[in-house]
Amino acid sequence: MKLSRIALVVVVGLLAAFPLFAADAVVISDTGYFEGNLPAITVGLRGIMYAQIDVLLSPVDLHSGMYGGTVANPANALATIIAALKGPDGRVRIPGFYDDVVALTDAERAALAALPFDEEAYRAAIPVSSLVGEAGFTTLERKGARPTLDVNGIWGGFQGEGAKTIIPAHAHAKISTRLVANQDAATVFAALRDFVAEIAAPGVTVRTTYIHGGEPSLTPADHPATQAAARAIEAVHGVAPVYVREGGSIPVTAAFDHSLGLPVVLLGFTQPSCNAHAPNEYLLLDNFEQGTRVIVRLWDELTALRA
């Protein structure tokens, strides 16, 4: 069962305020610890724009000997499109992609650099052979404060053992971008769609379809509700939380933030290695108990705010 499906989305009208629209803040528990025993409050989330690219050649697969060299290949054409979306320097090449990105301040970069981040332990825990990403930014900056673009899935033609000599009738890719303030999903999708149409090879039909989107969000670390959560954490863990920006997206956060004008406290209890969205996703029982205690404590802190 996926933790993301049963995540505690605790939406509380602070100070027992009802209806919801009259709330002062929102608490969502879908984030986690910075590392094993170091609690964190997530103050920034990336947004997302998720799309699908379909490249269509013919009604059925074609014999790659009889037709190879005379017709376009939709899988080759798709690969060429994807390759053009991001450079070897890790920069997204969709025109205008970075136009709305709010640059990190020197203070924000210093705060991220001050976090006790063990890059080698992070790499080894995944594990991957090396960490790579946008040139000119640290791993933590790239993880939470810079936008990126990834293929989430790709398919077309023959996928079995051995060989089948065909030109695929069509090929497809799921592609998403993680967004940071002040990018918005609709603008980024339009830029992607236009760029793909511009670079698509002749001989195939290319469609770019919007699947979903969510805006990025940022909540001030010094907001009274955030500070109430920080005190609750310190009371349970005996240590103050760090303030981090997470690379993931919780689209409802931006809805509360942008549409209802409510600050959102992101107060979650998973480990960084929790395998989110993958097999064997987990929540430590200790963290489940600690999280319960922090949440209970938070109500006291919030009540005190009202007093």
Added chain:
Amino acid sequence: MKLSRIALVVVVGLLAAFPLFAADAVVISDTGYFEGNLPAITVGLRGIMYAQIDVLLSPVDLHSGMYGGTVANPANALATIIAALKGPDGRVRIPGFYDDVVALTDAERAALAALPFDEEAYRAAIPVSSLVGEAGFTTLERKGARPTLDVNGIWGGFQGEGAKTIIPAHAHAKISTRLVANQDAATVFAALRDFVAEIAAPGVTVRTTYIHGGEPSLTPADHPATQAAARAIEAVHGVAPVYVREGGSIPVTAAFDHSLGLPVVLLGFTQPSCNAHAPNEYLLLDNFEQGTRVIVRLWDELTALRA
């Protein structure tokens, strides 16, 4: 049931010669008509080199928000590799790929240009929006007499409806090249493998694996066995065959040709639109009967040769 599986591979030691190694020629029926009522003898077949490229990142899929921007993406990396293999001019960019290609002579180009080829009908029968391929060559030249490279299949990550926000753990592609005289599969594979290793992005592990290969073959149109087949065709159809080069590969042809020194007569009876290797592959019953008559007649012609 696939026609290619039940193709009439008629291997005959000419003039009743046994054992096979003492034969004078080989007849294989796995080719077809040039168009509806115009019989053809295929004098050239392309060879093939079929490989798989595997790009490996991590043991499981990764959350694209938590890790996007910090690790390589194997599907993006695979797309970048594939995009580098062939240029927008249709030329394969693997270093050395064209080194062993025997250029078409002016006479061969003139013979191909003289064939009654209706390019628009060919396009519309597939159908595709337009015909594309290597710059500087006609469609018939590209179809049978020039090497090419195609992705036969590609896959990795999420392929379902909607969205899943992952970075795939791995991504894969089946890639084949059609070869012409005097390319050979082993040399082309080594060039592909070395080029892929050279251009592979950091942060992923890339493996290129040989799946199978077959050499190209060319049989002279004026060989006595070929001319015997031409007379058999004319006797049944009332029209002389055209001589064509086919884009497909029948690896055993090169084995008979190169290893046993036997000329191969390619005398088959399918329509160009037979959907070879695709759903609804077919053989017209008329062509089945005509083919039977041609083959029977061929034995008489071959006997006459011996007389």
